Amino acid sequence: MARSNARLVRFAFFALLLILSAYILSKGSSSSYAVSNNSPHSVADIKESLNQKHGTSNAAANSNSNSNSNTDNSKSIANANKKIIAGDKVKATFVTLARNSDVWEILGSIRQVEDRFNRNFGYDWVFLNDEEFSEEFKRETSRLVSGKTHYGLIPHDQWSFPEWIDTNKAAETRERMRQEKVIYGDSISYRHMCRFESGFFFRHPLMEQFDYYWRVEPGVKIFCDIDYDIFKFMQDNDYEYSYTISLPEYQATIPTLWETTKHFLKEYPQYLHPNNFMDWLSDDGGVTYNGCHFWSNFEIGKLDFWRSDAYLAYFDYLDKAGGFFYERWGDAPVHSIAVGLFMDKQKIHFFDDLGYYHVPFNNCPVNEQTRLEKNCVCNPNDDITFKNYFCNNKYYKLKGLKKPEGWEKYGD
Ligand SMILES: Nc1nc2c(ncn2[C@@H]2O[C@H](COP(=O)(O)OP(=O)(O)OP(=O)(O)O)[C@@H](O)[C@H]2O)c(=O)[nH]1
Numbered sequence: 387m388a389r390s391n392a393r394l395v396r397f398a399f400f401a402l403l404l405i406l407s408a409y410i411l412s413k414g415s416s417s418s419y420a421v422s423n424n425s426p427h428s429v430a431d432i433k434e435s436l437n438q439k440h441g442t443s444n445a446a447a448n449s450n451s452n453s454n455s456n457t458d459n460s461k462s463i464a465n466a467n468k469k470i471i472a473g474d475k476v477k478a479t480f481v482t483l484a485r486n487s488d489v490w491e492i493l494g495s496i497r498q499v500e501d502r503f504n505r506n507f508g509y510d511w512v513f514l515n516d517e518e519f520s521e522e523f524k525r526e527t528s529r530l531v532s533g534k535t536h537y538g539l540i541p542h543d544q545w546s547f548p549e550w551i552d553t554n555k556a557a558e559t560r561e562r563m564r565q566e567k568v569i570y571g572d573s574i575s576y577r578h579m580c581r582f583e584s585g586f587f588f589r590h591p592l593m594e595q596f597d598y599y600w601r602v603e604p605g606v607k608i609f610c611d612i613d614y615d616i617f618k619f620m621q622d623n624d625y626e627y628s629y630t631i632s633l634p635e636y637q638a639t640i641p642t643l644w645e646t647t648k649h650f651l652k653e654y655p656q657y658l659h660p661n662n663f664m665d666w667l668s669d670d671g672g673v674t675y676n677g678c679h680f681w682s683n684f685e686i687g688k689l690d691f692w693r694s695d696a697y698l699a700y701f702d703y704l705d706k707a708g709g710f711f712y713e714r715w716g717d718a719p720v721h722s723i724a725v726g727l728f729m730d731k732q733k734i735h736f737f738d739d740l741g742y743y744h745v746p747f748n749n750c751p752v753n754e755q756t757r758l759e760k761n762c763v764c765n766p767n768d769d770i771t772f773k774n775y776f777c778n779n780k781y782y783k784l785k786g787l788k789k790p791e792g793w794e795k796y797g798d
């Protein structure tokens with residue numbers, strides 16, 4: 387009897403050990419990826435476990451009730467900082483357009499975004515490409531992302547010359563811009579990229595399930611901890627577009643963009659928002675464009691804005707005018723003009739607390755307290771925010787925002 391009891395105990399012990407090993411193994415596979423093009427994959431649904439994880443790990447972040455002097459920012463970080471509970475997450479994703487050859491550079495961007503923010507939140511990441519993603523790209527990126535990864539192929543018609551474009555005329559422009567040394571002026575793929583980011587990234591089937599996005603490019607840096615749910619922050623404050631760096635566009639790349647925009651507004655006056663940000667785009671009441679744009683290699687925004695009738699009509703109008711190919715219209719001025727004209731300016735937000743770098747410009751919080759609280763690793767002397775060449779002084783002025791303490795030291 388005693389012996390059969392001992393056997394029973396041994397059996398129970400090994401069974402328990404087996405169950406435990408199986409559990410540990412299943413946890414270890416949570417960041418794998420799927421090979422499908424257009425449908426979200428879910429090799430392992432880690433959402434639940436992440437949500438549970440957040441329930442505990444975010445409680446520690448509650449001490450940050452933000453002492454930024456930017457009145458805009460201090461609005462409701464506290465709210466976004468609340469404990470994340472299951473089902474409380476925003477429908478949001480990171481989105482990256484990349485070539486297979488960008489894989490090593492995008493790893494650095496992902497690592498930074500994960501370390502500074504996403505490892506505590508587990509948001510998904512959508513990767514888009516005009517070619518099939520390589521196994522290497524999928525393997526390397528999926529191992530770093532704490533949320534699910536999705537890999538999508540861009541439809542051919544969104545990455546080629548539309549039938550109404552005169553390709554000889556487009557080639558002449560490229561040749562002229564090559565001689566004039568306009569940056570990316572002779573590139574076809576750069577133009578497809580700008581057109582895609584202007585008109586199509588938000589329509590990709592993989593993006594349909596999401597309400598908010600954060601665009602991330604290869605080789606960027608995040609300098610500070612983001613210890614609150616930044617997507618929830620956007621949602622709670624009703625922000626629809628946010629940025630970190632703004633600057634004037636090279637006029638040589640957009641000679642007729644503003645004229646085309648004015649024609650559009652004449653035809654569709656109903657789309658001009660009554661509380662628009664025209665004064666940031668134009669110094670003479672809309673006659674000319676001063677080139678100010680939000681640098682679109684960083685964007686956190688609400689997808690519904692791009693899906694709106696106003697924006698879709700605007701993009702279509704620009705696309706038919708042909709300036710993506712006959713000139714070199716960038717997605718940054720296109721997005722910015724649309725935001726400035728069709729969005730309530732209250733819904734635009736400047737992040738002064740993240741710290742961001744994309745070659746060659748830095749956004750580094752000039753407020754020392756912010757840098758200390760958020761463990762920033764940047765030199766405020768490199769910050770461009772308050773330099774005259776850029777468009778942020780104007781932004782602060784038009785929005786009536788209080789500049790951070792000591793900002794004068796970092797202006798010109
Ligand atoms: N799939 C794909 N992605 C591209 C292509 N060209 C650019 N991209 C991506 O589009 C985004 C913008 O391209 P960049 O080359 O970074 O353009 P940029 O930021 O204006 O210029 P840089 O100063 O060189 O960074 C990046 O995420 C690139 O990875 C392309 O031909 N194919």
Ligand SMILES: [Mg+2]
Nearest residue numbers: 603604683744
């Ligand atoms: Mg770039």
